[in-house]
Amino acid sequence: MSTQKTVRQQADQVEENSIRLDREKAEQVIDALNTDLANLYVLYHQLKKHHWNVEGAEFRDLHLFFEEAYEHAEERADVIAERAQAIGGVPVSGPSNLEERATVEFEGEDVYDIRTMMENDLEMYAETVESIREHVQLANDLGDFGSEEVFRRTLVVVEDDAHHIDHYLEDDTLVTEEAMER
Secondary structure (H helix, E strand, C coil): CCCCCCCCCCCCCCCCCCCCHHHHHHHHHHHHHHHHHHHHHHHHHHHHHHHHHHHHHHEEEEEEEHHHHHHHHHHHHHHHHHHHCCCCCCCCCCCHHHHHHCCCCCCCCCCCCHHHHHHHHHHHHHHHHHHHHHHHHHHHCCCCHHHHHHHHHHHHHHHHHHHHHHHHHCCCCCCCHHHHHH
């Protein structure tokens, strides 16, 4: 076993890339990718928490929805991280680095009623969507159409899950008032 430790690339360093994206442009896009990567992991952890803690008459549907939603967040985070690496960057990682880098805020450790949890999720989704939209434009403006496509595909997934949460929060329900009083 080797005892020598060699740092191959500093976390804040951008190297030349094989797809010939100018280093200055790559730095800007990597910064954007890492922000959205961090946001998606904060969202992932909040959705996972809700998956574990959801209760009530709609438990099963919501439990399954949260699982699907956190899987979407993780899948898109992975694609974003791989893109950052492909254009010469180092994807942000580690809990404290992700939290520091994120522009969204985890709701905390307390367990709330399902409506409050989902309202918190919807707010985080909305903030994440705004960030990704800005980054779609940034990548386009810089001529990084590959990253633009990564952002666009992520945007579609995130918007779709936000739309589902919005539907869950509607007032209309098949659960009767009598059932809810029990």
